[in-house]
Amino acid sequence: GQQVMQIPQYQHVQEGEDFTTYCNSSTTLSNIQWYKQRPGGHPVFLIQLVKSGEVKKQKRLTFQFGEAKKNSSLHITATQTTDVGTYFCASSGSARQLTFGSGTQLTVLP
Amino acid sequence: NAGVTQTPKFQVLKTGQSMTLQCAQDMNHEYMSWYRQDPGMGLRLIHYSVGAGITDQGEVPNGYNVSRSTTEDFPLRLLSAAPSQTSVYFCASRKTKETQYFGPGTRLLVL
Numbered sequence: 001g002q003q004v005m006q007i008p009q010y011q012h013v014q015e016g017e018d019f020t021t022y023c024n025s026s027t028t029l030s031n032i033q034w035y036k037q038r039p040g041g042h043p044v045f046l047i048q049l050v051k052s053g054e055v056k057k058q059k060r061l062t063f064q065f066g067e068a069k070k071n072s073s074l075h076i077t078a079t080q081t082t083d084v085g086t087y088f089c090a091s092s093g094s095a096r097q098l099t100f101g102s103g104t105q106l107t108v109l110p
Numbered sequence: 111n112a113g114v115t116q117t118p119k120f121q122v123l124k125t126g127q128s129m130t131l132q133c134a135q136d137m138n139h140e141y142m143s144w145y146r147q148d149p150g151m152g153l154r155l156i157h158y159s160v161g162a163g164i165t166d167q168g169e170v171p172n173g174y175n176v177s178r179s180t181t182e183d184f185p186l187r188l189l190s191a192a193p194s195q196t197s198v199y200f201c202a203s204r205k206t207k208e209t210q211y212f213g214p215g216t217r218l219l220v221l
Binding site for chain 2: 006009033035041042043044045048088090096097098099100101102103
């Protein structure tokens, strides 16, 4: 599988502040997927990016895939307490294995 | 559709015991995988399967066996449990490069 590094590992923000997590690879990624895992729950698919430079939005969430397809980011505008959880990026280079980043654990302080 | 189901939800084992974690999906997905999740380690792939009768090792396969006799089922066997296998185990399924669906997880404690 394709290796992806994710930063930061932890992020604490005040409610209303913005949040960004980054996913980086030393090799070109064929695609990037993002998942959210609520505390005590299981990962849930958010989105998939495939094209170079692709940007997708889901309400307050903005997902980007770098021009070189080696990095991706997830940005949350004006965080809410419902955004709490761990966000993972993942990539399936050969389509056989889906490799996950180590995740960013987001805490939102009310 | 029930999606991906896992049993049991919780399990306590003694060192050296064996057990099987069950996983089933009713979405006719070709790909199924087992991950373990440990604090700060993200999701690490144990074994995966791209179809009935085909399995392969992931990142951390030692101490685990799998089989895929049907499209629906993908059990994970712990041969001789060790405290290092204390973790949360997730089964997942998908079609090729599409969305991966996770089961609710099995929390395993090995004493």
